[in-house]
Amino acid sequence: MRTANIACARSTAIKGAGLRRTALPALLACALAVPAIAAPPPARPAPVPNADPTFPFSNEVEAFAKANSASTPVRDATLFLGSSSIRLWDIAGSFADIDTVNRGFGGATTAHVLHYYRRLLPPVPPRSVVVYVGENDLAAGATPDAVSRDILALLKRLRADYPRAAIAWLSLKPSPIRWTLWPKMAQVNAAIAARAKRDGFSYIDVGAVLLARDGLPDASLFRPDGLHMNARGYQRWTGLVDDWLDHAAPTTGARPNAS
Known part of the structure; x- marks a missing residue:
């Protein structure tokens, strides 16, 4: 993951006329390199409170x-x-x-x-x-x-x-x-x-x-x-x-x- 980020930084650092030609492919490459953010797991129901957790029953x-x-x-x-x-x-x-x-x-x-x-x-x-x-x-x-x-x-x-x-x-x-x-x-x-x-x-x-x-x-x-x-x-x-x-x-x- 760190290598992909470095490559993205180098590509977007190109200046001049070449920037317009390379910026779009570089940005696309960066987007593909970043993994999708996983959705948070569904909330679990709260456990029944135990009035005395040190003992059973x-x-x-x-x-x-x-x-x-x-x-x-x-x-x-x-x-x-x-x-x-x-x-x-x-x-x-x-x-x-x-x-x-x-x-x-x-x-x-x-x-x-x-x-x-x-x-x-x-x-x-x-x-x-x-x-x-x-x-x-x-x-x-x-x-x-x-x-x-x-x-x-x-x-x-x-x-x-x-x-x-x-x-x-x-x-x-x-x-x-x-x-x-x-x-x-x-x-x-x-x-x-x-x-x-x-x-x-x-x-x-x-x-x-x-x-x-x-x-x-x-x-x-x-x-x-x-x-x-x-x-x-x-x-x-x-x-x-x-x-x-x-x-x-x-x-x-x-x-x-x-x-």
């Missing part, structure tokens, strides 16, 4: 906040809190005789729930709380001890904020695709169950109902991904939780939490 959590402000607060509802096992559960249809609030978001670990904690809560205190979280923690490589500590921290926080609510933690479930994690899940389940009475919450074993007679996860209760339950699997969970709700009563006060 923030847009999903913002949707919970919008739902809180867009509807009349539900009193004496049961709050379902946790990961995709909560999100994919047809809570409203499964518990049609009570008011419910679903605050499950897919892929969530206990750390995610703790991070977004305040934005996950309904506008008014719930009558009861059902929690399922911890499975994704183990799948991401956390140790059973670390997972247990985080779960107990979450349950302790819920108990402090809702001293009169009945609170239940659903045990980690066995699934075909994560069966190799079952020994670690069993460790977490045992650790949380041992603290239930002391810390003022209920432990509900929702794993045994998902096992076949051979002791392995019953694949007929799961979706093709081998991880999430289908309607039949959720029906078994619904029966257990519904029975707990029938017998659970709000507490009269928080039990002291020892670390």
Whole structure:
């Protein structure tokens, strides 16, 4: 490109009568040597702003906040809190005789729930709380001890904020695709169950109902991904939780939490 420009300059520098004869061809040559200016690319639509770019799920959590402000607060509802096992559960249809609030978001670990904690809560205190979280923690490589500590921290926080609510933690479930994690899940389940009475919450074993007679996860209760339950699997969970709700009563006060 620099050579072409120099040649153009030399051609247009010719003086005298020859200028009229050479100027036009020189100018044409210069025009041909200059590349066409490309049209600017079309503007892309602005991305959806992320309320908290350091963490995933923030847009999903913002949707919970919008739902809180867009509807009349539900009193004496049961709050379902946790990961995709909560999100994919047809809570409203499964518990049609009570008011419910679903605050499950897919892929969530206990750390995610703790991070977004305040934005996950309904506008008014719930009558009861059902929690399922911890499975994704183990799948991401956390140790059973670390997972247990985080779960107990979450349950302790819920108990402090809702001293009169009945609170239940659903045990980690066995699934075909994560069966190799079952020994670690069993460790977490045992650790949380041992603290239930002391810390003022209920432990509900929702794993045994998902096992076949051979002791392995019953694949007929799961979706093709081998991880999430289908309607039949959720029906078994619904029966257990519904029975707990029938017998659970709000507490009269928080039990002291020892670390």
